[in-house]
Amino acid sequence: MVQVSTAAEDFPFYLDKEAFKQSVQRHLHTTYGTVESKANSLAWWKATCSAINELVFEGLTETHKKHSGIDTRAVHYLSLEFLMGRLTRNNLYNLGIFETARDALTELGQDIDTLCSEEPDMALGNGGLGRLAACFIDSLATLGYPAIGYGIHYEHGLFRQEFRDGHQIERPDSWRDYGNPWEICRPESIQKVPLYGYVETEFGPNGKMRKVWHPGEMIRGVPWDIPVVGFGGHTVNILRLWESRADDYFDWDVFNAGGYVDAQAEKARAEAISKVLYPNDETLAGKELRLTQQYFFCCCSLQDMLRRYKRRHDDFSHFAEQIVIQLNDTHPTIAIPELMRQLVDLEGLKWEEAWAISQQVFAYTNHTLLPEALEKWDVVLFEHVLPRHLEIIYEINHRFLDEVVAKKWPNDDQMKQRLSIIEEGNPRMVRMAYLGVVGCFKTNGVAYMHSELIKKELFPYFYELWPERFTNVTNGITPRRWLKACNPRLSALFDEAVGTHWPTDLTLLRQVVAKADDPKFQKRFMAIKHQNKQDLAKVILQLTGVEVSAEAIFDIQIKRLHEYKRQHLNMLHILTLYRRLLQDPDLDIQPRVFIFGAKAAPGYKLAKDIIFGINKIGERINADERIKGKIKVVFLPNYRVSLAEQMIPAGDLSEQISTAGKEASGTGNMKFALNGALTIGTMDGANVEIREEVGDENIFIFGLSADEVSSKLKAGYNSRDYYYNNPELKAILDWLDSDYFTPNQPGALASIKRSLLDGGDPFLCLADYESYICAQQAVDQAYRDKARWAKMAIINSASVGKFNSDRSIQDYVDTIWKLKSYPAIE
Numbered sequence: 109m110v111q112v113s114t115a116a117e118d119f120p121f122y123l124d125k126e127a128f129k130q131s132v133q134r135h136l137h138t139t140y141g142t143v144e145s146k147a148n149s150l151a152w153w154k155a156t157c158s159a160i161n162e163l164v165f166e167g168l169t170e171t172h173k174k175h176s177g178i179d180t181r182a183v184h185y186l187s188l189e190f191l192m193g194r195l196t197r198n199n200l201y202n203l204g205i206f207e208t209a210r211d212a213l214t215e216l217g218q219d220i221d222t223l224c225s226e227e228p229d230m231a232l233g234n235g236g237l238g239r240l241a242a243c244f245i246d247s248l249a250t251l252g253y254p255a256i257g258y259g260i261h262y263e264h265g266l267f268r269q270e271f272r273d274g275h276q277i278e279r280p281d282s283w284r285d286y287g288n289p290w291e292i293c294r295p296e297s298i299q300k301v302p303l304y305g306y307v308e309t310e311f312g313p314n315g316k317m318r319k320v321w322h323p324g325e326m327i328r329g330v331p332w333d334i335p336v337v338g339f340g341g342h343t344v345n346i347l348r349l350w351e352s353r354a355d356d357y358f359d360w361d362v363f364n365a366g367g368y369v370d371a372q373a374e375k376a377r378a379e380a381i382s383k384v385l386y387p388n389d390e391t392l393a394g395k396e397l398r399l400t401q402q403y404f405f406c407c408c409s410l411q412d413m414l415r416r417y418k419r420r421h422d423d424f425s426h427f428a429e430q431i432v433i434q435l436n437d438t439h440p441t442i443a444i445p446e447l448m449r450q451l452v453d454l455e456g457l458k459w460e461e462a463w464a465i466s467q468q469v470f471a472y473t474n475h476t477l478l479p480e481a482l483e484k485w486d487v488v489l490f491e492h493v494l495p496r497h498l499e500i501i502y503e504i505n506h507r508f509l510d511e512v513v514a515k516k517w518p519n520d521d522q523m524k525q526r527l528s529i530i531e532e533g534n535p536r537m538v539r540m541a542y543l544g545v546v547g548c549f550k551t552n553g554v555a556y557m558h559s560e561l562i563k564k565e566l567f568p569y570f571y572e573l574w575p576e577r578f579t580n581v582t583n584g585i586t587p588r589r590w591l592k593a594c595n596p597r598l599s600a601l602f603d604e605a606v607g608t609h610w611p612t613d614l615t616l617l618r619q620v621v622a623k624a625d626d627p628k629f630q631k632r633f634m635a636i637k638h639q640n641k642q643d644l645a646k647v648i649l650q651l652t653g654v655e656v657s658a659e660a661i662f663d664i665q666i667k668r669l670h671e672y673k674r675q676h677l678n679m680l681h682i683l684t685l686y687r688r689l690l691q692d693p694d695l696d697i698q699p700r701v702f703i704f705g706a707k708a709a710p711g712y713k714l715a716k717d718i719i720f721g722i723n724k725i726g727e728r729i730n731a732d733e734r735i736k737g738k739i740k741v742v743f744l745p746n747y748r749v750s751l752a753e754q755m756i757p758a759g760d761l762s763e764q765i766s767t768a769g770k771e772a773s774g775t776g777n778m779k780f781a782l783n784g785a786l787t788i789g790t791m792d793g794a795n796v797e798i799r800e801e802v803g804d805e806n807i808f809i810f811g812l813s814a815d816e817v818s819s820k821l822k823a824g825y826n827s828r829d830y831y832y833n834n835p836e837l838k839a840i841l842d843w844l845d846s847d848y849f850t851p852n853q854p855g856a857l858a859s860i861k862r863s864l865l866d867g868g869d870p871f872l873c874l875a876d877y878e879s880y881i882c883a884q885q886a887v888d889q890a891y892r893d894k895a896r897w898a899k900m901a902i903i904n905s906a907s908v909g910k911f912n913s914d915r916s917i918q919d920y921v922d923t924i925w926k927l928k929s930y931p932a933i934e
């Protein structure tokens with residue numbers, strides 16, 4: 109494991125308060141053309157960013173010099189999502205000048221928290237997958253590995269969520285309306301991307317036949333670089349995001365002839381590619397746009413890699429030594445045929461040569477077993493957008509089936525059909541996940557259990573064919589953002605307890621376990637939790653108008669809204685408690701605040717109904733004086749990274765309640781445990797490994813195991829059995845048919861009940877209900893014993909060092925990437 113010193117004295121960018129102050133003032137005057145008396149917080153924030161950037165860019169230049177000087181192997185991380193959140197605080201901490209900047213700004217009459225909140229979140233992602241990519245590039249830079257992240261420079265990130273009468277409303281998220289101080293446009297590295305058209309077979313200059321693609325359209329990819337500062341400031345890598353533009357977008361002739369709108373049509377079409385993240389793909393046009401997006405950024409990124417490589421090499425014999433490309437999920441697997449196209453069609457390599465290279469550079473991370481998230485493209489659509497790539501995929505498939513499958517399973521057509529990259533059916537589909545496995549030297553899952561399921565359930569025959577290609581890398585989170593920066597109080601306590609090196613070596617926190625029984629330490633630990641809860645209570649009041657007490661259990665579920673994540677199971681628990689309280693207002697339960705944050709995909713009706721349901725149930729419960737405020741329910745609007753940073757330090761209970769076998773890993777579970785929340789969860793994803801680390805007595809596990817889930821489904825699961833056999837469950841489900849929570853709108857919540865009964869309850873909420881309620885009772889009991897709870901919380905916080913994303917990155921380096929660390933600034 110690489111050790112990078114992060115002791116304060118070793119930070120290369122030591123800067124005193126005076127120098128920082130002067131820099132901010134200078135930028136206020138000379139970069140933004142304003143003065144102290146006129147500047148608002150936005151101007152102060154921007155001037156602060158410019159002051160920080162002086163150091164960031166110096167680090168960037170040094171890193172560039174170092175890495176290009178040694179011409180080293182680098183990892184290229186291709187991801188449709190990078191959920192960066194805000195960067196100001198992160199960059200200050202990583203440069204080791206947070207305190208300096210805070211004090212300098214205070215002397216300038218500015219509050220650093222206010223300035224930091226001026227920054228819009230870079231919400232270029234949807235959930236855990238995108239945030240993982242952001243944590244990974246932080247760790248890569250921290251460990252000094254040569255790396256570049258490649259993605260799309262979306263004009264709008266994930267939508268901004270508002271609630272209207274409890275319903276989710278989507279509004280565009282314009283994160284860079286007024287510019288983004290962190291990014292640099294690089295017109296010198298623009299790439300051109302061909303699309304559509306047709307392919308011809310021609311005779312090449314050597315008399316050999318060759319394929320020539322005549323594209324119907326060319327798009328330009330404009331790169332924007334965002335510097336990624338490693339903790340300690342020793343290395344600054346980049347995240348390169350591509351923006352689409354029309355090649356020659358303004359048609360003068362049409363404009364001069366009076367066609368003012370038509371003249372811009374091409375521009376609008378080209379720009380649509382990087383307009384939004386996950387355009388609705390219910391229509392054919394939406395599907396085409398998604399495929400185009402995936403191809404667009406892979407094509408630009410590969411050209412960029414080849415361009416850089418060719419600066420130093422005359423042939424491709426060293427390509428696979430220099431370049432490794434990690435495909436973050438199935439979305440970028442189109443990069444495989446694209447590299448083949450660039451090598452064979454454009455660079456003139458033989459197929460065999462190109463395929464041998466390609467097979468050594470690509471590795472694929474799978475993030476989900478859910479079929480809906482594994483890309484498949486209709487062959488007709490594919491051929492329309494990428495005619496040459498379809499041919500290449502056919503060739504890859506043909507060789508794979510004839511040379512590999514037929515050898516292992518001679519005369520077995522069924523096996524060929526099973527493993528074919530093309531799914532025969534109506535319509536025929538390209539299975540991109542299969543292409544990923546065939547074209548990559550490694551395929552990994554993101555937690556131990558998920559990686560096992562990949563082998564057993566998702567790709568069993570591929571596993572039989574190539575067992576050595578399958579591996580696991582358990583996810584992680586960066587402790588810099590998810591403890592040091594978001595929870596300064598707890599960080600200070602840990603600094604005192606174990607010294608200041610834990611942000612890079614999180615296993616040092618294990619020493620704190622010895623203090624878990626110490627009443628004084630418990631008191632300090634829980635006092636910090638209480639203060640964090642008070643802070644969150646203020647945010648809750650401001651966002652929802654609901655007053656909550658920091659004495660209550662803060663029971664939090666934050667993640668994408670999806671049936672498999674089972675926010676509606678949590679809702680059933682709330683309804684159960686509410687009903688019990690109505691039957692007996694003196695019922696002795698620990699007060700709880702149920703806190704949610706989640707966005708539902710705009711086209712996912714039931715997910716939106718669940719948000720509506722929780723909001724309406726919350727309204728009724730929060731207003732019901734009979735239950736004396738014993739439970740409250742709040743759904744915080746517009747969940748995003750910066751809100752998570754305020755919620756996670758305040759959690760007592762972390763809800764990780766997915767149907768076993770469905771959540772590949774989860775990373776919110778790690779963030780909560782690190783910040784001293786106890787997990788209530790199923791044996792799913794990384795919960796299994798968290799349990800191993802914290803011990804069975806410090807986690808609340810419930811529900812069916814993954815094996816039990818699959819046997820139950822095979823045996824014919826009937827959710828109605830649970831409904832009829834449990835009168836309490838029946839009563840709360842029937843409640844949803846009434847207008848109890850939605851006055852004058854009877855049945856407004858009925859779709860949730862319908863999905864659980866008529867819809868067959870595909871994620872087994874009802875099968876797990878009883879066990880979940882029992883586990884929640886155990887939580888209630890545990891919380892009564894303050895010393896016991898404190899001990900459990902401390903043990904959680906101290907025991908999850910394994911989930912540092914530096915460890916994940918080191919695992920990737922050791923098993924897949926084989927990189928060397930070169931911190932740029934010693």
Ligand code: H2P
Nearest residue numbers: 235236237475554771772773774
């Ligand atoms: C996904 C998986 C998570 C996993 C994450 C990162 C797709 O994220 O479902 O289980 O932890 O990738 O590997 P999410 O659901 O949070 O969007």
